[in-house]
Amino acid sequence: MSALSLLPARRSVPGVFVALTLTLAIGWLVVLLDGGQLFNQSTTVSLLHVAAGLGLVAVGQTLVILGGSLDLSVAYVISLSTLVAAETMNGSDGAVLPAIGLVLVVSAGVGLLNGLLVTRFRVNAFIATLGVGLLLKGYLDNGYDGPAGTTAPSLVQALGYQRVGPVPVSFLLLIAVTAAAWFALSRTRFGHHLVAVGGDPEVARLSGVRNDRVLVTAHVLCSMCAGLAGIYLASRLGSGAPRVGTEGLYDLESIAAVVIGGTALAGGRGGVIGTVGGVVLLASIDAIFNQLEVDAFFKQVIRGVIIIAAVAVYARRAMRKAA
């Protein structure tokens, strides 16, 4: 085999960005024919807001999925975080930082529990995180009937509505978190080890990687990302909302975004950049259908088709690579 036939490992643009460009182009055209305008200020801003919320969760989800795990508790962590944030602040600007700190500690605690269940107790990640999620659901259902607490006005202003041009601050936060995650994956030992554990736990173990520690860390980071998403939602809504996470389908949508973004559901391959592409793709489809005022059911059907198609395309590629 000649050296020329070996491409360096740097990967080409993930397919999701091709799909995203196509979707935006077609969407723009269809909306235009319908007499509307896809990229006006208000639609762009709301698209980016949707993407910011889902994106924060999905970047965290990418970490655990890369490591061969999964987190189904994120939706409940989000709801819990909005409440912790809003109740701690209780409308006071002075309490913003303590509130954010408390949310991160609480969510990290949930992540730690998830991680320990998956590693130490060898509970399947699907079941462990679903169980922890249900635990949180029990607490939320029992303690809250509706919105509670008040988000500090300064946070509502800064994170909920402040913009730089058409770009909300929350989307900039997503970019920052994504950059940090990308950096962690490519430039830290933790990142290298995480991808190795997801790729083949036995190979990682025999190479001296402490698999359990790596996976627990990933779970903690994933939950903290969900905590950040909760803070953001509290700043949008102005209060804590006990069911915002589940009603927003953040658990399954975040997993869908990760998969559409080209990360293998079994772990070991992928990255956060693709995930952000997947998030923006899902948000764009939302925006387009909202513009066209399409039936909500039809919208769900289209999303389903896209998710399945994405996975099928990736599976075919993987097969061709193996052959």
Next chain:
Amino acid sequence: MSDPPPTPLLTLRGIGKSFLGVRVLDGVDLDVAPGEVHAVVGENGAGKSTLMKIVSGGHAPDGGTVEFAGATRTFRGPRDAQRAGIGIIHQEFNLLPERTVAENVYLGHEPVRRGLVDRRGMLDRTTRLLASIGETTLPADARVGQLGVAQQQVVEIAKALALDARLLIMDEPTAALADHEVELLYGLVRRLQERGIGLLYVSHRLAEVFDLSGRITVLKDGRRVTTVDTASTTADELVRHMVGRELSSYYPDRAAPEDRGPVRLNLRDAGNRKLRDVNLQLRAGEVLGIGGLQGSGRSALARAIFGVSPFTTGDVTLDDRPVRLRSPRTAMRAGIAYVTEDRKGEGIVPRQSVLDNALLASRAVFAARSGRAARTARVRELLAAVEIRGAGDDQEIRFLSGGNQQKVVLARWLALNPRILLFDEPTRGIDVGAKSAIHDLVRRLARDGAAVLMISSDLPELLGMSDRIVVMRDGHVAGELPAGATEEEVVALAVGTVREKAQ
């Protein structure tokens, strides 16, 4: 026995190991000097893999001592052995196909600068490491999944060297390599020797052993038979050391020549990814034994006939009519049955009942409603006929002994009245009593007109049961032997010490 070179790197003394009361290693001594290639040879099941696992920390020995670099060691696991300086290159590579060469080589001990992974440094070091073993064309940032098998092997070796391995164990390193790649491995082995690295080289292929090693240790049935200087021995002598067990057990009478019927299955130049140019005839009424080493294509042959990984080239005729056996289903409908080697994984459904397991094939092949009651009755009869002891038909099959499970699998296939039966290691892991019951059953099927193909690593069984023996090597037929052949003849064909007749 020759004198060991001075100051060995590794010294094993009296190593013993048992699994579930079965002695797999017994009092094995062995030593390796720096820069020496010490080959370990022996039949399947001689204990080579277990011994290598003990050296590399995968198993703890029951008895004896492991001395490495001047100190007695007890390795708590593979990582422990790695840190001490013992690397092992398995047949199955321990690499991440989605990561780069450098990421694989330094996995677990990535070079760090100011707390961050030093990617440039990692690439440079990998490039230098590869160059030091003569590999200059392999980019350190290539994805491992894109590489050929030979290059992946180089990456594995580099990975071991990055951990400062002083002893490398190579387990069948050429099994997956093409001929021209073997030459590259030879060069690599010599360069490792020059660096003073000791090598334990496990191989079935005697040609390599003679090309590379300084000394050879022969294992048989878990014991060391001898250790010889390679220069002072011959292939024939080695083969004699590897075989030669007493033939003790009883086997049913073979088929008389007049009992052999017409050719049932005929393969002409048949091949696929694992097989090439296989020519073979299987007659009604005979038991055709298939010999050869693991990975020589024995199972691949059975799997190709049964349509699991079908033939892609050549012609197959069944009763003189051309057929295409594209899937197990077509093969079953053509009257072929296959008792697999991996009983637990492919033979039984552990949590289903004995009866359900026995009905599996008939249910799959026949339409759902036709004659269900008759079929069940027939299967119950067969279960009684194969004499399953100590279990009712409704018991979950996982609670049965290996021998009884195998009888259920047999009953399943007999329910289809097969005309061709493929057996892959039919008595592996089965107690002596059940073994001879299965031998009798196999012979009875042949006598009733079935054509039987039987793969076996158990040489006495192969010699005792077969009317003819075909020996496979490297995916093709190495030769055919008549009934009454000796173990030496089979092994010689399997490891390739005798020249094949030009085909």
